[in-house]
Amino acid sequence: MLVHLLYASRAGAAIDPGTIESILRASRTRNPALGITGVLCHAGDVFMQLLEGGRAPVNELYNAIVRDPRHREVMLLHYREVSERSFGGWTMGQVRLDRINPSLLLKYSETPKFDPFSAPGEASMALLCELVATAQVVGRAG
Template sequence: MNLTRLVYYSQRNPSEDLDIKALIETCKRNNPRLHLTGLLHYNGDHFIQVIEGGRVEVSALYHRISRDPRHSNIILLSCADVRERMFPTWSMALHQGMDEQTRRVFLRYFSTDVVSPETVNVDTLLDVLQDLMMETPTKLTISV
């Protein structure tokens, strides 16, 4: 089985209800049996998500997400085979918010704390997400 990592960006559709706790609980239930792992960053306005697993499973999940009315303007940033997982033990970790500490991490890598999906370097974005999980643990909800 090939190991695939997919990264996407989307905006939250404000006309749809969003229960982020219920979303993570669904990930906690479904992802382990599909051998999917990853991280979801949600700042109240947009999502950045990394999904890792088998190519078929990652593709199927992305297609479900792309049809989810809670998302708008979804942009696939990257989808590639990888040698190892970045988030091997998390069925889906959630990083929420944009406090001052989170803002500092973004500004270390980018000129602004607003991610431009049209121009972002995905490798740099993955570095930001890894730093967020290490440096802002109070903002992290982990489901294993």
């Protein structure tokens, strides 16, 4: 059984490239053995990550991520069983949401500012699917 789990969190200060690099390195090392794929988005001090895979490994990883001191205010945005993967090409893809066209953010929210804490989870999922469809996710599976 496959599930999608989407959450948002805050880093406390602007996220620096070193932090992203170390998170992505851990993800790309560990996620393949767990059968987990997904996307990590960030803008300013906000993370939004979609984890996709078996129910048990996704929940286990989510619990580890919630305890990670590099972020706080972890908020579950969306969780559901799915029949197929949407992000199977990425052990953990990356999107800098402060670099994408504001009109894409506007398509799914009231303002062009990225705020997953107030947006409906379904809207954030739709945004992620559009980022995949328009090839804006970087870091293919190795």
